[in-house]
Amino acid sequence: xxxxxxxxxxxxxxxxxxxxxxxxxxxxxxxxxxxxxxxxxxxxxxxxxxxxxxxxxxxxxxxxxxxxxxxxxxxxxxxxxxxxxxxxxxxxxxxxxxxxxxxxxxxxxxxxxxxxxxxxxxxxxxxxxxxxxxxxxxxxxxxxxxxxxxxxxxxxxxxxxxxxxxxxxxxxxxxxxxxxxxxxxxxxxxxxxxxxxxxxxxxxxxxxxxxxxxxxxxxxxxxxxxxxxxxxxxxxxxxxxxxxxxxxxxxxxxxxxxxxxxxxxxxxxxxxxxxxxxxxxxxxxxxxxxxxxxxxxxxxxxxxxxxxxxxxxxxxxxxxxxxxxxxxxxxxxxxxxxxxxxxxxxxxxxxxxxxxxxxxxxxxxxxxx
Ligand code: F6R
Numbered sequence: 437x438x439x440x441x442x443x444x445x446x447x448x449x450x451x452x453x454x455x456x457x458x459x460x461x462x463x464x465x466x467x468x469x470x471x472x473x474x475x476x477x478x479x480x481x482x483x484x485x486x487x488x489x490x491x492x493x494x495x496x497x498x499x500x501x502x503x504x505x506x507x508x509x510x511x512x513x514x515x516x517x518x519x520x521x522x523x524x525x526x527x528x529x530x531x532x533x534x535x536x537x538x539x540x541x542x543x544x545x546x547x548x549x550x551x552x553x554x555x556x557x558x559x560x561x562x563x564x565x566x567x568x569x570x571x572x573x574x575x576x577x578x579x580x581x582x583x584x585x586x587x588x589x590x591x592x593x594x595x596x597x598x599x600x601x602x603x604x605x606x607x608x609x610x611x612x613x614x615x616x617x618x619x620x621x622x623x624x625x626x627x628x629x630x631x632x633x634x635x636x637x638x639x640x641x642x643x644x645x646x647x648x649x650x651x652x653x654x655x656x657x658x659x660x661x662x663x664x665x666x667x668x669x670x671x672x673x674x675x676x677x678x679x680x681x682x683x684x685x686x687x688x689x690x691x692x693x694x695x696x697x698x699x700x701x702x703x704x705x706x707x708x709x710x711x712x713x714x715x716x717x718x719x720x721x722x723x724x725x726x727x728x729x730x731x732x733x734x735x736x737x738x739x740x741x742x743x744x745x746x747x748x749x750x751x752x753x754x755x756x757x758x759x760x761x762x763x764x765x766x767x768x769x770x771x772x773x774x775x776x777x778x779x780x781x782x783x784x785x786x787x788x789x790x791x792x793x794x795x796x797x798x799x800x801x802x803x804x805x
Contacts, residue, residue: 443792445590445682449778450641453634455595456771458584459602460630468624470610475579477561482614485535485561488513489528491520491551492539493802495593495677496600500539501670503604506767510612510619510626521547521805523554530558537607538564541588541596542801543571550805552576565603567596581607590793591800592681594778597674598637598771605630605768629765633772636762640775647759647776650741651783654708661702661709662689662777663733665726668712671770675710675777681795682785692729705737710780712773713744713751718766723750730754743773 441447465471475482488507490500497519504515518528520538530536536555540548543566552562552573564577567585574580583599609626612619654660660679664672672689679687690699692711703709711730714722727750734740734754742755745763752758761772785792 443590443782445592445594445782445792448588448590448595449775449782451586451595452598452775453637453641455583455585455599456602456637457634458586459599460606461584463606464627468627470606470613470623470627472581472606472610474581475563475610477563477579479614481561482535482611484533485513485611486533488515488535488537489523489530489555489560490515490517490537490539491523491548491555492517493520493545493547495597495674496539496541496545496548498670498674498677499597499600499604500537501673502601502667502770503537503539503608505667506605507608507611509767510608510623511615512617513611518551520545520551523551528554528558530555530560532559532561534558534560536560536562537604538562538566538573538577539600539604540564540571540573541567541583541585541593541600543568543573544801544803545573546803546805549573549576563607565600565607567599589800591795591798592678592781597774601770602630626765626768629768633764633768636764636772637775639762640772643760644776644779646757647779648783650757651780652787654784655787657685657708657784659686659688659707661699661707662687662712663692663695663709663726663729664689664712665692665722666714666718667767667770668692668714668726668773671712671774671777672710674774675712675780678778678781679784681798682781682792683788683790684796685784692726695729695732700732700736703733703736703738707738708741709733709738710741710743710777713742713748715745715763715766715769716748716750717763723748727751727754743776
């Protein structure tokens, strides 16, 4: 059942190319236009949406943060990400023209369910991005967009995360197509890039030997920091969460731009810092800014573990380790850059002799508020 792997988590990490491929499957017609029959919300209603709120918890909320960048970019609809357990208690601004998108692997997370119910009471349209057929959250929503990651057994979420991000790209592109506007011409190009992602995840997985080795030497590490910017920021948060859950190591993710506003004070000689570097093809010179961040922390003695695109030579002089991922469109990069962080947490947990699939104090689905 573990497909020859020692743990479900390792198997599920290797399932990720499939999870993304299967979630993309059957979403377009012969002309390459997106068709989302599953949604069952009249197109006119979706055309009228003027704001989107994503509600989710934990890893699913980080998928929502990635989704925000993509959906806003493609649709120009403002997107807010609300932790589901905060949503009900912050007097949310929601009406009939608000689309509330919940993201949940299990479909049973009580906090997320209560947020969806509250949104419906306020008159919002609700769509559930969910991995579990027949679960409660899709039943309580107007429509569902299923992720096809297959059952996720390990408590820590991996393949469901990639599938959630993929499904939210699909939703964003679908809304862009429906509403017309400037991005429509580019939808096909994005879909083509997305279709190539599963093969690129395979490539990342083939290269993970060195990450396993690095993790194997770090069992005594007391703290690890993660930096990222733009879509790399939620990836940094997810890398930190995986490490807390699996290896019980203090880990924090930061937006790289925040560094000089405080967190750089944490840097001392030997401090391991993962940096998720944006593609050199990113807009607004983001790549160069993150390379400067690496330079700054390295100058203060940090041990820099850098995740960078193939061919990005600018990072090399400031990196103790460079972990390479294939090039893709900047908005799609999280599907590749998060993989080494998952693998790192898996092997560090293993190096500490911990139970990878069943970390202490955690349950696979949190059905209490
Ligand atoms: C992290 C993790 C949790 C879940 C969160 C939401 O590895 O598994 O943070 O992502 O509890 O769960 P779902 O997606 O089932 O609503």
